[in-house]
Amino acid sequence: MAGPYRILILGASYGSLVATKALLAGHAVQFVCTAAEAELINREGTRVRLPLPDGNEVLEVDSRRLPGKLSAAVPTATDPSGFDLAVLAMQEPQYRAPEIRNLLSALAKAKLPCMSVMNMPPLPYLARLPSLDLPSLRHCYADPAVWDPIDPAQITLCSPDAQAFRPPEEKANVLQVGLPTNFRAARFESDRDTAILRQLQADIEAARYDTAAGPIEVPVKLKVHDSVFVPLAKWCMLITGNYRCVQQDSVRPIREAVHHDLGTSRAIYDWVSEVCRKIGARRADQVPFDKYARAAERLGKPSSAARALAAGATNIERVDMLVQTIAAQQGMQSPVVDEIVALVDAWLERNRTNQAAKA
Numbered sequence: 001m002a003g004p005y006r007i008l009i010l011g012a013s014y015g016s017l018v019a020t021k022a023l024l025a026g027h028a029v030q031f032v033c034t035a036a037e038a039e040l041i042n043r044e045g046t047r048v049r050l051p052l053p054d055g056n057e058v059l060e061v062d063s064r065r066l067p068g069k070l071s072a073a074v075p076t077a078t079d080p081s082g083f084d085l086a087v088l089a090m091q092e093p094q095y096r097a098p099e100i101r102n103l104l105s106a107l108a109k110a111k112l113p114c115m116s117v118m119n120m121p122p123l124p125y126l127a128r129l130p131s132l133d134l135p136s137l138r139h140c141y142a143d144p145a146v147w148d149p150i151d152p153a154q155i156t157l158c159s160p161d162a163q164a165f166r167p168p169e170e171k172a173n174v175l176q177v178g179l180p181t182n183f184r185a186a187r188f189e190s191d192r193d194t195a196i197l198r199q200l201q202a203d204i205e206a207a208r209y210d211t212a213a214g215p216i217e218v219p220v221k222l223k224v225h226d227s228v229f230v231p232l233a234k235w236c237m238l239i240t241g242n243y244r245c246v247q248q249d250s251v252r253p254i255r256e257a258v259h260h261d262l263g264t265s266r267a268i269y270d271w272v273s274e275v276c277r278k279i280g281a282r283r284a285d286q287v288p289f290d291k292y293a294r295a296a297e298r299l300g301k302p303s304s305a306a307r308a309l310a311a312g313a314t315n316i317e318r319v320d321m322l323v324q325t326i327a328a329q330q331g332m333q334s335p336v337v338d339e340i341v342a343l344v345d346a347w348l349e350r351n352r353t354n355q356a357a358k359a
Contacts, residue, residue: 005084005085006027006084008112009031010032010086010087010100011089011094012031012032013172013175016046016048016164016175017177019070020218021204022200023070024061024218026068027200028071032075035074036172037172040172040173044064046173048061048063048164050177050180051178066209074099078103079106080107084113086107086112087115087116091118091120091304092141092317093143093317095143104150105149108154113193113196114154114156115155115197116156119160122157123144123147128155128228129228129229130279139321140318140325141318142315153189154193156186156188156197158184160183160234162179162180162183163181164176165178179295179299184233185222186229187225201224227285229276235275236269236289239269239319239340241303243340244257246347254301255297259296259297265289268334269289269292271332271334271336271337273286278330278332314348314352316344320341324337324338
């Protein structure tokens with residue numbers, strides 16, 4: 001094993017899953033999070049609960065029992081120098097906060113390679129894809145200017161296929177994994193930075209967690225791919241399932257969104273797949289619909305985007321609008337996707353109006 005690497009993770013919620021895998025492989029991790037989260041994590045570590053392959057048992061991984069070293073700090077107390085890799089694990093609108101914006105600029109200045117596990121691809125990553133009109137995509141972002149300092153060669157995207165959430169009844173250092181699928185990352189432009197990802201892949205593959213029954217493999221691996229289009233496979237899943245959780249006045253589970261009308265779901269999935277192929281993806285970069293539909297049967301909660309809207313969020317990640325805009329660049333249009341975008345717009349407008357009324 002090279003290293004151990006020092007990995008900086010922005011966001012301690014979904015980022016806890018990436019951190020657990022890195023810590024299990026013996027690497028050092030520092031979270032960037034709120035003061036309350038940092039105090040809790042530095043005192044008690046993290047707990048990540050993963051279903052085991054037999055489906056009948058849940059494994060709780062306590063970070064304090066792992067060989068790697070874990071710490072946490074607020075953004076203003078974080079110096080990117082000395083780290084080997086940054087992981088961007090916050091929701092895209094959160095990067096507008098002044099302290100996070102400043103930290104992104106510091107990451108850029110330090111030329112630290114950054115791996116995003118956001119559903120919404122950072123703008124500099126889209127610059128690595130051919131034939132996209134980047135200026136026309138900026139309106140899809142809460143604040144596109146925060147991404148301007150980052151060199152596209154410095155960033156890669158990792159498809160966050162694993163589904164996880166913080167149980168509302170638990171402390172903020174607990175993460176529940178609902179679907180323990182793999183992270184699929186595209187290589188960096190440079191061989192040197194890509195070598196870090198490939199070493200992490202090997203270390204995570206080799207790591208075992210000690211239990212009373214003996215060492216076991218922990219689900220969720222990192223897979224590194226040469227194609228920059230592999231992480232875009234998540235777009236088909238997001239549009240078919242996650243954003244279709246959003247209804248006129250309510251939200252529904254991903255499973256219901258996908259399986260209520262499987263024929264329509266397949267048509268949407270295929271349409272988004274075609275959008276991705278129009279900009280350069282190959283079929284081999286994508287996940288077949290039937291495989292996704294089987295996985296969706298296990299997703300009994302609304303998506304994080306839908307839950308956020310229902311809770312009154314005034315900004316969420318707009319992959320729906322991004323796909324709609326990229327499709328339009330390619331001369332493609334879908335009434336279903338247009339309806340999704342309109343529904344999300346209406347929810348956000350209603351939430352903003354309600355918030356303004358309370359101010």
